Amino acid sequence: MEKITEHTAHVHRDDEGDKLGMWLFIFTELLLFGMLFLIYAVYRYKNPVAFQLGGEELDVFLGTLNTVILLISSATVAMSITAMQKGEKTKALILLGTTLFIAVVFLINKWFEWGAKIDYGLYPNSENLLELGHGTTLFFGLYYVMSGIHALHILIGIGLFVFVYRQIMVNKINKTDYVWLENVGLYWHLVDLIWIFLFPLFYLIH
Amino acid sequence: MSQEKQHISSYTSHFVVLITLIILTGISVAVTRVEMGPLNTLVAMIIAGxxxxxxxxxxxxxxFDNKLFAIFTALVLVIFLLVLYVTFFDYSYR
Incomplete structure (x- = not known):
């Protein structure tokens, strides 16, 4: 009996197990987007000209800008983990705040980008799009679905950053216990990873 | 919990990684202007990879983490590439 009481007093923690769980979730996400990329590949193979013309409609400048700022946000969240590991709480908060800010800017850019397309009459089931034919409809359908699901992930990321920021403020995440921050970081890098492929496949079609 | 000390990446290393990624993005955008036919997509995918x-x-x-994570990630990639291969094999011979 003595042993049992001793055992309950011990708080169980398994950071590596937590991370493994996060990685398993990331794999499901990779396969989710993987299947969307597969659909993209098949339709592009069948409609090469329409996909090229569709790609030329997209704003390369906005796409590149969003790519660069998303890369910067990945670096800042990675640096905030470094700061936390070194016990530099203020630095960690500033870097995390920067990441959060960039995530919001990304969505604002997306808002303008989508807005311009919609004003132009290029949105699912619009008359303009239907006139342009099957291939273009597929291209823009995939563009909205894939960048839309990606944007949804950015939105969820913003929620996670707010949560983690609060946890650091109240010292729930600290120098010795920061696996939550690491896992949110992993999630954010995943969002970045997917964008790394979305960007050339939609904006840089030649 | 593992007894080994956690590897802490330095700020500098994160910064170097960031610069590398931005340079690769620049190359990816620049190379689009070079006419290479179907090779353009291949080059874009190699840079993205x-x-x-x-x-x-x-x-x-x-x-730096447990090698198990890296092995699992590679397996997921292999599964994806296999599915891609099988799908295109199917479409090419229809």
């Missing part, structure tokens, strides 16, 4: 590997190894810490 290089960027993804850098993100996975350094930002996502696969280089």
């Amino acid at each position: 290089a960027k993804a590997s850098v993100v996975l190894a350094w930002f996502m810490h696969l280089k």
Whole structure:
């Protein structure tokens, strides 16, 4: 009996197990987007000209800008983990705040980008799009679905950053216990990873 | 919990990784202007693959964490490529 009481007093923690769980979730996400990329590949193979013309409609400048700022946000969240590991709480908060800010800017850019397309009459089931034919409809359908699901992930990321920021403020995440921050970081890098492929496949079609 | 001390990446290393990724993005955009036919897509995917590997190894810490994570990630990639291969095999001979 003595042993049992001793055992309950011990708080169980398994950071590596937590991370493994996060990685398993990331794999499901990779396969989710993987299947969307597969659909993209098949339709592009069948409609090469329409996909090229569709790609030329997209704003390369906005796409590149969003790519660069998303890369910067990945670096800042990675640096905030470094700061936390070194016990530099203020630095960690500033870097995390920067990441959060960039995530919001990304969505604002997306808002303008989508807005311009919609004003132009290029949105699912619009008359303009239907006139342009099957291939273009597929291209823009995939563009909205894939960048839309990606944007949804950015939105969820913003929620996670707010949560983690609060946890650091109240010292729930600290120098010795920061696996939550690491896992949110992993999630954010995943969002970045997917964008790394979305960007050339939609904006840089030649 | 593992007894080994956690690897702490330096700010400098994160910064170097970031600069590498931005340079690769620049190359990816610039190379689009060069006419190479179907090779353009291949080159774009090779650069994207290089960027993804850098993100996975350094930002996502696969280089320093338990090797199991890296092995699983490679397996997921292999599964995806196999599905891609089988799908195109099917479409090419219809």
